[in-house]
Structure formats: structure tokens, C-alpha cells
Amino acid sequence: MPEKISALNADGISELFAAEAAPLEVFSHGERFGSTSAICPALAAATMSASRWRNSRRARRRTRRTHMLEEEHAYILEGALTLKLGARNYVMKAGDYVCFPAGQKVGHSLFNHTDAPCRYLIIGERNPNDVIVYPESGRVSVRLTGEGYSKAATMDYWEGIDASAPDAKARTGLAQE
Secondary structure (H helix, E strand, O other), X not given: OOOOOOOXXXXXXXXXXXXXXXXXXXXXXXXXXXXXXXXXXXXXXXXEEEEEEEEOOOOEOOOOEEEOOOOXXXXXXXXXXXXXXXXXXXXXXXXXXXXXXXXXXXXXXXXXXXXXXXXXXXXXXXXOOOEEEEOOOOEEEEOOOOEEEEOOOOOOOOOOOOOOOOOHHHHOOOOOO
């Protein structure tokens, strides 16, 4: 396991650190998805995170998604890639920047359409209650519970509730839910 680095000194004060020292993590899923990242846990920030990424050749980092409570920012350092934003595609190159606001109605993903690696930064929030929607698969991920659900399994608010019978608590004068 790579050595964990920290920006915190012995007094718990966050100081300068070498971002290049953050351990690299390699990810791949089949032939379509792959990247190398260095999440910067050394930041010691409670609500923000920063990571540097390098997408594998002709691969996507993840499937298209939208965060309900988190904002993300991407800044291209080297190379080029395709930003998939809803049904539209945009070519991004070194120096290009994009923001994905919380609750944006279309999903986003980054795809390296070239044979050369692409390096970029992702800066964003780390909300423990975030809900992430993946439009390609219909998956809804709830970070708080660590669980994923099918968006197709939706319910109306009153579905399964018997509205014709009085509540037992109401008949006895107890407080209602």
C-alpha cells in the first residue's frame, strides 16, 4: 500500500506539500473505462477535495453523472479530451476549464478520445450526503448510506399508504407522526 502523505504538521496546521508525492491509484473497468489518479488526502479539508487525473488512452474516467449536492470543477493541464455533457460533446485542451454545478440537469463525463494521455485537475466538494444520478444506467447512488438504487423503482409519495382508515394514534389522541 502506498505511503499516506499529509499536509498537516505535528501541531495540526495545514502546510505546503508536494502534490506529486500523493500516491497514484490505477483504475480500470473493462476496455472502456480507465484512469490514474492521485487524490490529495493531504489537503485535510473537510468540505473540499482536489485530485489530479490522467485518463488512459481512448478511455473514460466514469460514466456520465450529475451530483445533487456537490459542485465539481475540471481544469485540463496537458493533452485533450472530450467532455460529454448531456447529449453534447466538447473537446477540451490544456488550459480549458469547466464547472459542474450541484443539481445540474444533465450528466457529465470525461473521455480521452486521443492516443496520448490527458492530465487534469478535479476540484470539488466532499458532501457526505451527496446523491449522484447516472443517466446511462439509471443508477442513483446515495453516499450517506453507501448504497445504489435503480431510478426506475420510483414511488409516488402516497403509494402504499391507506388513506381511508383513520390512524390508530389519531383515534387515541396521541401525537401523529
